[in-house]
Amino acid sequence: MRISLLPHHSFLRAALTSSTLLALALGTLTAGENQLVARAVLPAATFAPGPTSGQYLGATPINGQTLPFVAKQPVQGFSALLREPGGRYLAMSDNGFGSLENSADYHLRVYRIRPLFRTFLGGPGTIQVNGFFELKDPGHHIPFAITNHFSEERILTGADFDIESMQRAPDGTLWFGDEFGPFLLHTSAEGTLLEAPIPLPDLAQAGRFIRAPQNPFQEESSAVRIMNAVRAHAQANGNSRTPVFSPYHVMLVDGNPSVDHYARGPASPAGSGLAPAASDIFNAASLQSAGFPVVAWTVNNPARMTELMRHKLNGIISDRPDLLFQAVAAFDANNDGTAGDLLTPDGLIDITRFDAQGHRGGRDLRPENTLPAMEVALDHLMTTLELDCGVTRNGIPVLSHDPHIMAQKARRADGTPYAFADEVLISDLTLRQIQQGFIADNLFRGPDQSNDRTLSPVAVAFAADEDLIDPYVMPSLQQVFDFVEAYVTYYKTGAGSSHPDAAKRWLNAAQVRFNIETKVNPRSDRDNHGQVYSERTIAAEPFARRVARVIARNDLEERADIQSFDFRTLLEVQERYPAIRTVYLFGDFPIYADQTNSDSDDSTNLQDEQGANTPWLAGLFWPYRVTRLDHPFKAQSSGGFEGMALSADGRKLLPLLEKPLIGGGGDLLIHEFSLASRSYTGVQYRYPLAPRGVAIGDFIMFDHEQGLVIERDNTQGDLAGFKAIFRITLGPAGSVVEKEPAVDLMHLADPWRISRHGARPGDIGLGRDFAFPFVTIEDVVVLDRWHLGVINDNNFPFSLGRHLGTGRPDDTEFIIIRLAEPLHPAPRCPDGNG
DSSP states (O other), rough: OOOOSSOHHHHHHHHHHHHHHHHHHHSSSSSSSOOOEEEEEEEESOOEEEEOOOSOOOSSOBBBBBBBBBTTEOOOEEEEEEEEEEEEEEEEEEEESTTTTTTTBBOOEEEEEEEEEEETTOOOEEEEEEEEEOOOOOOOOOOOEEEETTTTSOOOOOOOEEEEEEEOOTSSOOOEESSSSEEEEEEESSSBOOOOOOOOOOTSSSSSSEOOOTOOSSSSGHHHHHHHHHHHHHHHOOSOEEEEEEEGGGGBSSSSSTSSSSSGGGSSTTTSOOOOOSSSOOOOOHHHHOOOOOBBBBBOOOOHHHHHHHHHSSSSEEEEEEHHHHHHTTTOOTTTTTOTTTTTTEEEEOOOEEEEEHHHHHHTTSSTHHHHHHHHHHHHTTTEEEEEEEEOSOOOOEEEESBOTTTOOEEEETTOOOOOOOOOOOGHHHHHHHHHHHEEOOSSSHHHHHHHHGGGGHHHHHHHHTSOOTTSSBBBBHHHHHOOOOOOOHHTTTTTSSSSSSSHHHHHHHHOOOEEEEOOOOOOOOTTTTBGGGGGGSSSSHHHHHHHHHHHTOTTTTEEEEEESSSSHHHHHHOOOSSSSSEEEOOOOOOOSOTTTTTTOOOSSSSSSSBBSSSTTTOOOOTTTTTTTTTTSSSEEEEEEEEEOOOOTSSSSEEESOOOTTTOOOOOEEEETTTTTTTEEEEEEEEEEOOOEEEEEEEESSSSEEEEEEESSSSSOOTOEEEEEEEEEOOTTTOOOEEEEEETTTTOTTTOOGGGOOOOOOSSOOEEEOOOSSEEEEEEEEEETTEEEEEEOTTTOOSSSSSSTOOOOEEEEEEEESSSSSSOOOOTTSSSSO
């Protein structure tokens, strides 16, 4: 193998030659020393055009950087370099801000840069940024939800993949190593995805794959991805209101094994046909850090309410508004021994801190979805009335959880029998027929449920004023809005004004919110009436429009949300009524054979459709019941393909995991991937970390069996830290690689003080003993047998390794190292086979 001497760095070649000769003449180049011979710096706060980024980092400045970055993208630190003609490079930025949760607004890009090095002969020591291209998937090769799922270009973001390594194949296409899968991504020379992400097979288990906790084919990491996609859809349609994530509370990661996990437990209910599943898959903290409010349903136990408030949920939906208010009022959020932290000075629940929602009004206290149910929720000062809607034959939204007028919940107004066999669809009747024909006052939910009209004085008065046959007729959505106004009047100036809680009641009702569910079921199965689920109501899109129009006519867009398990309705709202917030319900009740079972609830939305993807999620992929229970995570978080070498013959990729596998010992794994067959060959090598090493930063090959690996510890700003480059030799398949130290990046000779150029007070590691004290150093390139280029990933705006005196975030530094010992290609056999 022949390595030329910096053929396209003419000015640098001269500088290196001159400086080396002068150093030798002056005796400043000590034998055995690796030496800094050039350095260029890209300031941390370097931005490129683009959409606003950093929105999910919080509002507090980080290392002096004001957030978010409006209408621009940080150029960031770089995790991979490819040489280009004319002293230029392709520099790949990684996933953005360090995690899936905070990087949905960071576009995955490859920048074109040109370093103008500072050397012994001078020079500006800067890096030019000369444009970029973005990774994108317009061909829909990615089979799971991505942030820009519903867009035409489908630009990839740091919430979709965490790219950490890049190589160019002989055909000019690019390959990227990802950490979230881990996956290999194959794109055109300009970043367009050419095929589906390629997973890493588990050689220890045939047919299985090595997966990290962020893997999109696991339920545990899919909710954030789906919420990112629907938020981006909302924003693209002018809806700036962040959608709400609303899960069944037993599916939350809570560390409480005693919670009744119902259908989610490892032992699925008899007759459900469900495979076992891990019970806890939704991490509220993860979703909140991604920017989404989390409101759980349906919680009726005070101890559980308190537990979930301790988990800092944004809200709870409950059948017992009385118990929920008591729990909120008694909650000591800051642990100072004084309750009431979530209340306003008026004694109301502060909705900016917690949203207490009465489920179907207050269905364990009054028959559900009726005016008395709404009244009891208001009596107990709920911040939100949660309710369900159907749509009548004449297109009017009416309160009902079910597509039929259920015999369990309603009776005929004329007293004639009404049983399961007699049930009629709401969509077959007009509002007048429903309100003249039925009274929904049946009791069946326990001893606390009552239909005593004397307990609902506002509903009784409202029914009389509206000429309704009974307070328990099924009200229209418009009537609910009118009823709340009547409730305010009743307690502010009307008959209830002398009530001891009158002021609290009318003040709360005057600002109460509405959370309105569209009860649509897209399944093609038939229910026990012989009717296809999806044909029992009007279609999803007009259903959503009917509900939204009522909200808009009442100017309640700021106070009313639309929620659903059927995401088609929510996407329709986002497109046509962008002022209305949407709430995404998630659940996994079983589909029972007997649909008369009241607990079956027609199932919920995390279900497949006879082996196909769920029809509920508007085409967004859900890995149905694929969880850590049967697919344990083997790759560590942030432990995927940090480094990826290209073989000297250009035929194979050699991706290297950043960290050891969980339970796999202390060695890292190198896998061999054939570019010709687009598959892993089964060849594997083991890479042992140094005693102080916790992870690798890069891996490249410089001949047929020799390569370089960057290793590091987790320190930053510590001159005693460990950052090093090792020279390695690959042996037979399955063997442990040989390695020897090549460069101590914490101790480089800088006899001409190149690194002092541009130094600020308090900077460390500059001068005669130059150090690279960054937490992540992720790029090494071979320039010739004597010289290496190294560049750091500055983790903008977080890392603080150099500018300790000023507290400024780390810059990106590109250094060139003159090796004390040259890289010698390994000898090859006469037949060329090594």
